[in-house]
Amino acid sequence: MQSTLEEKSTIQAEAALPETMPAAAFAGDKKIIIKEAPLPSPGTTQVLVKLEGCGVCASNIPTYEGREWFSYPQEPGAGGHEGWGVVVKAGESVKGLKPGDRVAMLSYAAYAAYDVAEESQCMKLEGPLADKAFPGEPLGCAINIFNRSDIKAGHTVAIIGIGFLGALLTQLCKERGATVIALSRREYSLQVAKECGADHTIPLNDHWQIIEQVKQLTGEKWCDRVIEATGKEWPLNLAGELLRNRGKLIIAGFHQDGMRNVNIQQWNWKGLDVINAHEREQEVYMEGMREAAEAVASGRMDPAQLYTHTFSLQEINKAFECITQRPDGFLKALIKL
Known part of the structure; x- marks a missing residue:
């Protein structure tokens, strides 16, 4: 019945x-x-x-x-x-x-x-x-990029580009115990990064000034991880400059508008791991969404x-x-x- x-x-x-x-x-x-x-x-x-x-x-x-x-x-x-x-x-x-x-x-x-x-x-x-x-898709994307980045407590992480994705990654990196240097061209975005826990903020404007600032902030040790989240060529090359030898460059930006000229010589000399963090497997997307749901429910990600x-x-x-x-x-x- x-x-x-x-x-x-x-x-x-x-x-x-x-x-x-x-x-x-x-x-x-x-x-x-x-x-x-x-x-x-x-x-x-x-x-x-x-x-x-x-x-x-x-x-x-x-x-x-x-x-x-x-x-x-x-x-x-x-x-x-x-x-x-x-x-x-x-x-x-x-x-x-x-x-x-x-x-x-x-x-x-x-x-x-x-x-x-x-x-x-x-x-x-x-x-x-x-x-x-x-x-769900962008929240799961943030989780999947973070997991691919292999960030540990004590790492220094530079995040280039503070939009929705960069802000979420700032939250996740801070929750993991990393020191975060946030870079963005907009003052508003840098303020958002601070609210998400970023330890340092740098305007994304002058290439060589940025390198000098990161050098000073890290005591010339440079960054363990750099997450590029702009989808633009210049920040992608800047990322290589900010990494220590054997650091990891995580490409989170959406590079779909043409070819890129990148400094492979530098990446090779430093022995960098370059990780394209975009996913195409549907089940991996869903795993990220499920973890994102847990992260939002617990307050780990807001x-x-x-x-x-x-x-x-x-x-x-x-x-x-x-x-x-x-x-x-x-x-x-x-x-x-």
Whole structure:
């Protein structure tokens, strides 16, 4: 009898779902349009999620600005990959999730009211996370980069680039017991780094002055680890300058806009370990998200203070204006639905 009632309730809930939904579509030339799109249907191993929100990621900037190799307009919702929300429909082979479960997920069309995701790429948001915004992909990314960095208590770590990711890494490094030197071009970002526990802050401006400052701060011992989180060529080469012999250079920046000229001679002479900390394995992403959930629930990582701007889906153009122009006070934007 109970099973019959649950089945009836599920059928009624699914019948109440709309046939279409609002979704954002990149149109190129710094334009995003909002259109009505068909409601996606989950496959047998997927769930349909009514989104509560989605983080806005800098990796979408090339698509937003427009590149000749992209086709426009993009598919509705495409590019959104930091979503969270509530399951409203489950495929017939889904066993661990049901309508009503709140989840963070890895999906790729979350700039919309609904999106589908594989059950294996969803994580329940329960307990302390039950009512919190949780863009799982970037939070898991921070954890995975930190784990690849092999940071130990007593290490001196320079973090070049204090955006959302750099701020989270500052928190994690301090919790581990490292000394953190934060470098950023924005005064606001340096203040955020201080609030996240950075021991020293340096403006990211003059190459040789930065080297001299780090030399003095470390007593000429230099840094055990340098995490480059800008995605730009100059900071990548600066990173090699700041490392001690046999130190580790961790590339966390998103280098997707062209070739790079790097000082391989220096890296080779110093015997540096160069670690590309980006992940492509879905299970590793999920492991990072699960650890991020534990870190946020325990207070080891506190992203709430870093969500500085919130926009509706209809205001997504404003969100991308912020992420490209980075006005004072901006760090991370969320689209709330």
